[in-house]
Amino acid sequence: MQVEVNDAELVRRIGSGDDREAEAELFRRMAPRIRLYGLRHLRNEAAAEDLMQQVLVTTLEALRARRLREPDKFAAFVLGTCRMTVLELRRGAQRKERLLQRFGPDLPVSVPPSMPQLDQEHLTRCLQNLKERERSVIVMSFYDEQAGADVAKFLGMSEANVRVIRHRAVHQLRECMGAA
Amino acid sequence: MSTESHIDAAVLADYWLGILSDPEGEAIEEHLLECDACGARLREIIAVAEGIRNVARGGALRMVVSDAFLECLSGDGARIRQYTVPAGAGVQCTVTAGDDLLIGRLAADISGGKRVDLCFYDERGVEQVRLMDIPVPLGQGSIIYQESITFAKAAPDSMMTARLLSFDEAGGESVLGEYTFHHTRSLPGPGLQR
Numbered sequence: 001m002q003v004e005v006n007d008a009e010l011v012r013r014i015g016s017g018d019d020r021e022a023e024a025e026l027f028r029r030m031a032p033r034i035r036l037y038g039l040r041h042l043r044n045e046a047a048a049e050d051l052m053q054q055v056l057v058t059t060l061e062a063l064r065a066r067r068l069r070e071p072d073k074f075a076a077f078v079l080g081t082c083r084m085t086v087l088e089l090r091r092g093a094q095r096k097e098r099l100l101q102r103f104g105p106d107l108p109v110s111v112p113p114s115m116p117q118l119d120q121e122h123l124t125r126c127l128q129n130l131k132e133r134e135r136s137v138i139v140m141s142f143y144d145e146q147a148g149a150d151v152a153k154f155l156g157m158s159e160a161n162v163r164v165i166r167h168r169a170v171h172q173l174r175e176c177m178g179a180a
Numbered sequence: 181m182s183t184e185s186h187i188d189a190a191v192l193a194d195y196w197l198g199i200l201s202d203p204e205g206e207a208i209e210e211h212l213l214e215c216d217a218c219g220a221r222l223r224e225i226i227a228v229a230e231g232i233r234n235v236a237r238g239g240a241l242r243m244v245v246s247d248a249f250l251e252c253l254s255g256d257g258a259r260i261r262q263y264t265v266p267a268g269a270g271v272q273c274t275v276t277a278g279d280d281l282l283i284g285r286l287a288a289d290i291s292g293g294k295r296v297d298l299c300f301y302d303e304r305g306v307e308q309v310r311l312m313d314i315p316v317p318l319g320q321g322s323i324i325y326q327e328s329i330t331f332a333k334a335a336p337d338s339m340m341t342a343r344l345l346s347f348d349e350a351g352g353e354s355v356l357g358e359y360t361f362h363h364t365r366s367l368p369g370p371g372l373q374r
Contacts, residue, residue: 007214033213036222040196040209075213079206082213116224118231124240127232132314135243142232144252145197154246156318163199167190170225174189179224 011071126176134169239329267357288357293346
C-alpha cells in the first residue's frame with residue numbers, strides 16, 4: 001500500500017536538494033487549492049489562474065532558497081503569499097513576468113478548472129421545491145453577492161435569521177442535487 | 181481547524197458570499213489550503229452559485245423578489261416586463277420572445293397577519309398554484325411577484341386570478357387583495373388559438 005507523503009514532508013524534500021519529483025507533487029496538490037482562493041477573491045477564472053501561477057513560482061523560489069523554516073506551517077505560508085499576490089494583482093504589479101521567465105519552465109502543466117457540471121433543469125426544480133422564503137433568500141443572495149444586508153431588510157429579519165434560512169436552503173439544495 | 185474535521189457546506193457558502201468575519205474566513209482559507217475534500221465541496225457550492233445565477237437570469241422561477249434584485253438583473257441587461265395591479269383590479273398582459281422576466285406588482289396593505297399566501301386560480305376558480313408563507317417586505321405596500329417566464333411564454337390566451345391571503349394566529353383567513361390577469365398570447369406555437 002502506498003502511503004501519501006504529507007505536504008510538510010514534500011517541503012522538506014524540496015528544501016534539501018534538487019527534488020523535482022517532490023516539487024511536481026506539491027504543485028499538483030497546491031494548484032487547485034490556490035486557484036480556489038483566487039476565485040473567491042478575484043471572481044474570475046483567468047485572474048485566478050494568474051494568481052495560481054504567481055503564488056506557485058513565489059513558493060518555489062522560497063522553498064528552494066529554504067526560506068520556510070517551519071515546513072509544518074506551509075499552508076499559512078502559502079496563504080500569506082496568496083494574500084500578498086492578490087494585493088499585487090489588484091495594484092497591477094508586474095512582478096509576474098519576471099518570475100514566470102525565471103521559474104515558468106519548472107511549473108507543471110496548467111491544471112484544468114474542475115467545477116462540477118450541473119443539470120440546470122434539475123437545479124431549477126430543486127429551487128422551486130424550496131419554501132418561499134428559502135428560495136427568495138438563496139436566489140437573491142447568490143445572484144447579488146453583496147446583498148446580504150439588503151435581503152435581511154427586504155424580509156424584515158435580522159441577518160442572523162436570514163443566515164439560518166440560507167443554511168437550511170443550502171443543505172436542502174445539496175440534498176436535492178444529490179451531493180455526497 | 182484540522183483537516184480531520186470538514187467544513188459545513190453552508191459555511192462554505194457563507195465564505196463564498198464573503199459574509200464571514202475576517203478570522204472565520206482566514207481559518208477556512210488555511211484549512212482549504214490543506215484539505216481537498218473541503219475544496220471539492222467549495223467547488224460544488226461555486227457551481228451551484230453560478231447555476232442559481234443562470235436560473236435567476238433565465239426568469240423560470242416563481243418567487244417573490246425585491247426591487248434591489250430587479251435593479252441588479254436590469255443592470256446586467258435582463259429585459260423585464262412589469263405590470264402593476266391595484267387590489268381589486270385587472271390588467272391586460274402578454275409576454276414576448278424578447279422578455280427575460282415577467283413581474284407583477286400586487287398592491288396591498290400587508291402590514292398585519294402571521295402568514296401571507298399568494299394563490300392563483302384559473303377561469304373556473306380552481307386553485308392552480310399556492311405560494312405559502314411568502315416573504316412580506318415591510319412598509320412597501322406591494323408584493324413583487326415573478327411569474328415563470330417559461331410558463332408565461334407557453335400559456336394560451338387565458339384569465340388568471342391571484343389572491344393575497346392573510347392568516348392570523350388562530351388560522352383565520354382574510355383576502356388582502358385580488359388581481360386579475362387577462363393574458364393574451366403573442367408568441368407563435370401550439371397555445372396560439374387565433
